[in-house]
Amino acid sequence: MNFDLTDDQEMMRDMFVRFLDEHSSIARVRAAAPWGFDPALWAGLAELGALSIRVPEESGGLGLGLFDAVILMEEAGRTLVSGPLAETLVAARMLALLGGDAATDLLGRVMAGEAVASIAFHDIATQPVQWIGGGQVAQAVVARRSEDIVLIDVPDGARVAEENLADTPMAQIDLGALPQVVLASGADAVATFASGVEEWKLLIAAGLAGIGREALKLAAAYACERKQFDQFIGQFQGISHPLADLLCDVDGGKFLVWKAIRDIADGAPEAGAAISIAAWWNSDAAGRAVAQALHTFGGYGLTTEYDIFLFNLRAKAWPLLLGDPQRLIGEAGRRLYAGEQAALPDAGDMPVDFDLGEDARAITQEIEDFFAVHVTPEMREAFHYSWEGYNPELNRKLAAQNLLYVGLPQDVGGRGLSAYEKTAAMDAFEAEGYNNPAANVTQMVALIVHRFGSEELKAAILPEIMRGEVICSLGYSEPGAGSDVFAAQCRATQEADGSWRIDGTKMFTSGANLSTYVLMLCRTNPDVAKHKGLTMFIVPLKAEGVTIQPVHTFQDERTNITFYDGVKIPDSWRLGAVDGGVRTMSASLELEHGGGFAKYQRAMLHAAETLCREIQCDGQPLIADAGAQARLARTAANLWASELIAFRANWASMEKKPNLAYGPMAKMFSSEKFQSDARDLLDLTAPLSLSKRKGAAAEINMFYRHAQGATIYGGTSEVHRSMIAERALGLPRTRA
Known part of the structure; x- marks a missing residue:
C-alpha cells in the first residue's frame, strides 16, 4: 500500500505550489475578474510544461500520467486558477491523439500558452449550441459530430463575454455554425474523445478537492482568530464539528479520484463507475465545504473584502459546465448495475496503491481454510455480530491455530500481524459471517497485562487467555x-x-x-x-x-x-x-491502526444488491430501476471512501507518518455513513426489509439495528469530531 508521491512528483508539485502561490494569488484571481482569465499566468503554466503534461512525448509533450495531471489540478483548485485548465489539458491530449498534421500547429501554440483550446461535452450533431469551458478565450474547440471528431475554429466574433456566477471565461457558442475540420472518424476516434470527457471528470474532481481543502483551511484559521462571547469561535462545537465532518468528505473525495486512476491502471471492472463517483462526490463535497467555510466567517463571509466567497463561487462553477452533477451518480449506478460501459482514459504510471499485499492474501486464505475444516453448520447458526456470538470451542480452536489474537504482538504471544494483514483478516472473518468482539477486547487486555502486570498476575491469567x-x-x-x-x-x-x-x-x-x-x-x-x-x-x-x-x-x-x-x-x-x-x-x-465499519458496509451493500434482484417492481427486478441503481451506487461510494480513509490510517501507522487524527476520521466517517446507508437501504428494499426472513432480508434488518450503535461504540462521533478538529484542522480544544 502506498499513499506517497514519487520523488519526481513531489518535486513537480513543489514547483507548481511555488509558482501558483505567486502567480495565482488571491490578488491575481481578483484582478482576472470579470474576464476570468490571466494571460500571464497561462504563459507561466506553459513555460513550466503544465499545459503539455498529458501530451505524449512523440507529440512534443511531457507524456506524464493522469495522476500527475491530478496533482497539478489539486493545486490549481487550491489557488483558484484563472483559466480553463482542465479543458485545455484534455483538448491538448485530444489534438495529439487524433489531430495528426491538421492539428500540429495548433497543438504547439496550445502547449506554448499562445492559444487556448477547449472541448465540447455533447454531440454537436444533436446539440450544436453548447456552453464551453473557457469559451470566451478559446480559439478552438474539439468536439464530437456524430461519428466524427472535429476541430472547430472559433473566431473572435463567436466568443461573447457573458456575466456568470463565478467570473469564469465560459461562453455559449453555436458550434454548428463555425468552420470545422475532421480530425478522425469511426468508433475508435469516438471512444478516444469519450475517454477525454472521462478524464475531464477526474481533473475537475481533483480541482474541487483542492478548493474544498483550502476553504476548510481558511475557515479553521479564522475560527482560531475570531472571538465571540470571550472565546475563540473554534472552541464552539457548532463551528468545529461541521468542519471536521467536511474534512473527512473532502479527503475521501481526493482518495476517490486516486482510486479511479488506480482502477483504470489495474483494469478493474468498476473503473468507469469509480470515475463517475469521484466526479459526483467531489462536486457535492466541495459545494458543502465552501458553504460551511463561508458560514464560519459569519456575515464577513458575505462581503467581498474576505476571500472565502471566491472559493464558494468557483466550487460551484467548475463542475456545472457538464450539467447537473446528480446525473453522475445515476451514471455510476448504470455502470455498476446495468452494464453501461465507459471509455477509459489511459492512466499512465500510478504510484498510489491500495493493495494490502501478498501477506494479507495469505492470512485471508488461512482463515478461509480454517473455517472450512473446523467450523460446523451448528457453529455458523450461532454466529452473531455481538458478544453473544462467542463460542468457547471455536475460541480455543482459533487460539490453537494462532488465529485468535491476530493483532497482538508476537512478544505477547499473538500473531503480530501488520495493519494490512489485520485488515485483511478482519475482512476474512466478516466474509465467513464471524465477528468476535470478545477476542478484540481480550487481546487488548492481554497486551496491557503483559506490559504493566506483575509477574504474579501474568502467571495467573495470561496462559489461559x-x-x-x-x-x-x-x-x-x-x-x-x-x-x-x-x-x-x-x-x-x-x-x-x-x-x-x-x-x-x-x-x-x-x-x-x-x-x-x-x-x-x-x-x-x-x-x-x-x-x-x-x-x-x-x-x-x-x-x-x-x-x-x-x-x-x-x-x-x-x-x-x-x-x-x-x-x-x-x-x-x-x-x-x-x-x-x-x-x-x-x-x-x-x-489501533484506523479501523471503522467498512466491512459491515460492504456486507450490507451486498445484502441490498441481493434483495434488489429478488424484489419485483413494475414487472422487473428492482435493481433495474434507475433510482435504485443510483442509491446503491451512493452506498458503494460511501463504502469506498470509508475503506480509503481507513487505508490512509493503516498506511500512516505502518510507515510512521504524522497521524493527523486519521484513526478518528476512519471511525467517525464510516460509522456515520454506515448508519445513514442502513436507513436508506432499509427504505429501498421495503417492505421486505422489515422481515427477519432468513437471508438478505434478515441481514438488512440486522444491519439497520447494528448501525444505530456504530456512532457510539468506542467513543461517540462527537468525541471523534473534536479530535479531528483539533489534530487535523488545528482548532482550539473544545473539551475540558
Whole structure:
C-alpha cells in the first residue's frame, strides 16, 4: 500500500505550489475578474510544461500520467486558477491523439500558452449550441459530430463575454455554425474523445478537492482568530464539528479520484463507475465545504473584502459546465448495475496503491481454510455480530491455530500481524459471517497485562487467555460518564494490608456475562485532575461483591451493568502505577491502526444488491430501476471512501507518518455513513426489509439495528469530531 508521491512528483508539485502561490494569488484571481482569465499566468503554466503534461512525448509533450495531471489540478483548485485548465489539458491530449498534421500547429501554440483550446461535452450533431469551458478565450474547440471528431475554429466574433456566477471565461457558442475540420472518424476516434470527457471528470474532481481543502483551511484559521462571547469561535462545537465532518468528505473525495486512476491502471471492472463517483462526490463535497467555510466567517463571509466567497463561487462553477452533477451518480449506478460501459482514459504510471499485499492474501486464505475444516453448520447458526456470538470451542480452536489474537504482538504471544494483514483478516472473518468482539477486547487486555502486570498476575491469567480458554471485558464507561472515561467515579481504596477495595458501578460492560475478567479504570485519587487520579486493575468477575445485570438493546444485543460492592483484589492485580491509569490505558492504542465499519458496509451493500434482484417492481427486478441503481451506487461510494480513509490510517501507522487524527476520521466517517446507508437501504428494499426472513432480508434488518450503535461504540462521533478538529484542522480544544 502506498499513499506517497514519487520523488519526481513531489518535486513537480513543489514547483507548481511555488509558482501558483505567486502567480495565482488571491490578488491575481481578483484582478482576472470579470474576464476570468490571466494571460500571464497561462504563459507561466506553459513555460513550466503544465499545459503539455498529458501530451505524449512523440507529440512534443511531457507524456506524464493522469495522476500527475491530478496533482497539478489539486493545486490549481487550491489557488483558484484563472483559466480553463482542465479543458485545455484534455483538448491538448485530444489534438495529439487524433489531430495528426491538421492539428500540429495548433497543438504547439496550445502547449506554448499562445492559444487556448477547449472541448465540447455533447454531440454537436444533436446539440450544436453548447456552453464551453473557457469559451470566451478559446480559439478552438474539439468536439464530437456524430461519428466524427472535429476541430472547430472559433473566431473572435463567436466568443461573447457573458456575466456568470463565478467570473469564469465560459461562453455559449453555436458550434454548428463555425468552420470545422475532421480530425478522425469511426468508433475508435469516438471512444478516444469519450475517454477525454472521462478524464475531464477526474481533473475537475481533483480541482474541487483542492478548493474544498483550502476553504476548510481558511475557515479553521479564522475560527482560531475570531472571538465571540470571550472565546475563540473554534472552541464552539457548532463551528468545529461541521468542519471536521467536511474534512473527512473532502479527503475521501481526493482518495476517490486516486482510486479511479488506480482502477483504470489495474483494469478493474468498476473503473468507469469509480470515475463517475469521484466526479459526483467531489462536486457535492466541495459545494458543502465552501458553504460551511463561508458560514464560519459569519456575515464577513458575505462581503467581498474576505476571500472565502471566491472559493464558494468557483466550487460551484467548475463542475456545472457538464450539467447537473446528480446525473453522475445515476451514471455510476448504470455502470455498476446495468452494464453501461465507459471509455477509459489511459492512466499512465500510478504510484498510489491500495493493495494490502501478498501477506494479507495469505492470512485471508488461512482463515478461509480454517473455517472450512473446523467450523460446523451448528457453529455458523450461532454466529452473531455481538458478544453473544462467542463460542468457547471455536475460541480455543482459533487460539490453537494462532488465529485468535491476530493483532497482538508476537512478544505477547499473538500473531503480530501488520495493519494490512489485520485488515485483511478482519475482512476474512466478516466474509465467513464471524465477528468476535470478545477476542478484540481480550487481546487488548492481554497486551496491557503483559506490559504493566506483575509477574504474579501474568502467571495467573495470561496462559489461559492465550489458550483461548477465557475472555475479558472492559470496565471503562459509567452511568454518568458515557464517553468521558476520565470522569470515572468507581473507587479503588487501598487497605492497610496493601490490597484494594473496589466500590462502584460500570455501565455497558459488554460481555461481562461471558467473561472471566474485567479490565477496570478506577478513581484512586479524587484530589487531583480527573485524568491524573485513575488506576487500572484486573478484577475477576466471579469475585465476591460483583453483580452482573443484563441490559438488552433493540439491536438484538446484550450489554451489562456491573456493580462492585467491596470487591477485594490483591495489589499484584493492579496494572501500572497508582494514579497512572491513563498511561497504562494508552498501551492499547498500539493495536489501533484506523479501523471503522467498512466491512459491515460492504456486507450490507451486498445484502441490498441481493434483495434488489429478488424484489419485483413494475414487472422487473428492482435493481433495474434507475433510482435504485443510483442509491446503491451512493452506498458503494460511501463504502469506498470509508475503506480509503481507513487505508490512509493503516498506511500512516505502518510507515510512521504524522497521524493527523486519521484513526478518528476512519471511525467517525464510516460509522456515520454506515448508519445513514442502513436507513436508506432499509427504505429501498421495503417492505421486505422489515422481515427477519432468513437471508438478505434478515441481514438488512440486522444491519439497520447494528448501525444505530456504530456512532457510539468506542467513543461517540462527537468525541471523534473534536479530535479531528483539533489534530487535523488545528482548532482550539473544545473539551475540558
